[in-house]
Structure formats: structure tokens, C-alpha cells
Amino acid sequence: MVTRDRIDHALAIAGQPDPNAVLLETVQELATARGTRPGWRAVPTTAVAKHPRPTLVIWGDRDRVLPARHPDSAGRLLPHAETRLVPGVGHMPQLECPDTFAAHVLTFLTAADRGDNFPPQDSANSS
Template identity: 50%
Template sequence: MTLAPAEALTVAGRRVRYRVSGDGPPVVLLHGIGRTLDDFADQHHGLARDHRVVSVDLPGHGGSAPLDVPHTLPTLASAVTDALDAVGVTGPAHLVGNSLGGALAMRLAVDDPSRAASLVLVNSAGFGREVTFALRLLALPFARLLLRPHPAIARRTERAIFHDPAYVTEARIATALAAAREPHAARVMLEVVRSLGTWRGVRPQWRAELLDAVAALDLPTLVVWGERDLVLPVRHLTNARTRFPQARTHLFPDTGHMPQIEQAADFEALVRRFWSETGGAAAG
């Protein structure tokens, strides 16, 4: 089985890049800020053996057009919901999100609990104030100058994401550069960053509200972290255990911000075991 190519469809007059593969209980894969659905290519391919897997480029990311309203967690969640409706995923799905995508998965579950069978939160935003200095700088007035697409900047960003430099490939750098060169990319990045944080770090208000609401849902939840994450520090996993005491957690040693890539096979096995043992009721 080969990885299905990404396609595009029009949702509410806006282009959305997506990939759908497989049959079975639905799984939705959500990437992080400034990234694309390619961050979940390995998981998409593996899980599609017996699930219907949907990956999307978030609005204003990769091949998806930006929104006509400011890009915030609620507006991103609404747009993803519209995209899921367009590809026929309207019932409960396993929501899997990395970084910003983790916070987005939680937002989707809170906004419409009928769409969530379980949560897999991968180095997820929302569990602490601390975030990489590079993102905090984007809250400052001169931030747009920091978002100029340049190979050296793209390489440095990729190097911060992965603990193992072997994953900083020319293909990943090229993908990051292509996304950064979209005319709307800097505006979208700044809107998202500034809606979620300041130069001091991630705002506490939206985090507290979201985590309280997710805890009240009592969904099967797995929180995964990479021990060497330079973007969102591993101490956030401790915070997640405190806020979601019933959740399962897993720490990957010698792993950066994207365990789904650096530990692809073990990550897939972990997620499959979690779904099997918790019986998350995704609709077939």
C-alpha cells in the first residue's frame, strides 16, 4: 500500500489541501503551527491499513488557503470541522494532534463532543506557559522580519524540531520553505501566535478554559512527549498528568518535538494499543 497523494477541494469557497486513505474507524491527523500534513505522512500510511485516515493542511498552511477572519484556535477548529464534513467524516473520530494540532484537537472535542472518540495529544500546546524563544519573539512588533523565507532559517527551524539531525532532510527543508513562501504565511503565523501568547509565553486564560472543558468530557486520552523537545519542554507532560489524571501518558527518550516522525513505528504501535485497550468508539 502506497501513500495516497494529497488532493484539494473547495470548502466554503476556500481551497483545502487534504489526504484521505483507508477504510474503518475514522482518524483525523492535525499538524502544528507553520507546518503541513506531511508531518503525519508515516502515521497516515500506517494507520490507513485499517482506518479511514484524514490529514488536512490547516487554513493558511501548506496548500490550504487562509481564512477571511483572523486565525485563532476557534476559527481553525471551525474550518477543520467544515473540511471533515466535506469528506464525509461527521461522527466520532480519533483526533490526533501535534503541537498546535493537539490544542486544536482538544478545541474540536470541546466544541462538538459528538465528533471525538478519543484524543492523542503529541507534544501538545496547552499544558504550560513555556515555549521556544523563537515563537515568543513573534509576539513583538518587528516579528515579520523574522519570518522571511530563507534556507538557513528553514534549516535552523527543522534542526530545533528534531533531536536526531538525520531527520533534517533536504526534502523537509524544501517543504518548509515552500510553505513559508506563500504570500499569506507570515500573516497567518503571526495571527495564530499572537492569539495564543505574548513574548512572555503562552497565555494562561485559554489554556485553563480549554483544559477544564476537556477534563469534563472524560474522553479516552493519550498524551505523548519527546524527552528532548526544544519547542514545548518535557515538563509540560507532568502538567498534563496533573490536569488529566485519568489519561495515559508516554515519554519517548532521545526524541524531539515530533515523536510521530522520529519514533514512527513505536508511535503507531503505542497509539494502536491505546485505541485497542480503551475501546474508543469511533464510527466505522
């Protein structure tokens, strides 16, 4: 999923000394006023949808970068995915609530190892 061009682009952005320039370039590359550029996510989402695997989407309900409505889009793109919406958390649940994040991931991985969450379940079973 990660291409050489994406890696080179990320490294070029990361090497810039001005955080505002980094933010602006990132936004211009990934988004429009209407949201994420469809072309940016088309390749990975198409590949993931073609080859469904146990997938966990964890999102903060106070994410101001990618608002909490995005997991609904993820659910449409990845109907096999389980979604966890974490209350009171922003864009980086892995940093903002690492224990909760780890608990979700460990529960998911344990179920995946047993085969409990795959093949895909009815989306009503997601929380």
C-alpha cells in the same frame, strides 16, 4: 473544541508567504514569555477535564517547542490521562518516530477498546 474563530485564524496564518511571520504570529497568539497563554488552553482543557475519556499524551523528551515538563502539567489537568515520554524525540513524535508513536497509540486503543485504561487508573500506572 475547535471554534470557527480558531479555524479562520489558522487558515489566515497558513496563507502567509513568510514562514517567519507565521511563526511570530503563532507565538504571539499562543504564548507569553512565561509559556502558553492560559486563556488559549482554558476552554479545551476545562471541557476535557469535565468529560474524562481515555486520553493518551505522547511527548518527546527533546521537545524544544513545548519542553518535556509539559506532560506533568497535562497530568495535573487530565489526571485520567496516560503519558508516554519518548526518548530522543522532539516536538513531533508522530513524524520523528512514526513506528514508536503508532505502537503507543495502538496499544492504548486496544486497551481502551477492552476498557482496560478507563475508568481512570492510578497515575503510578502511567509510564
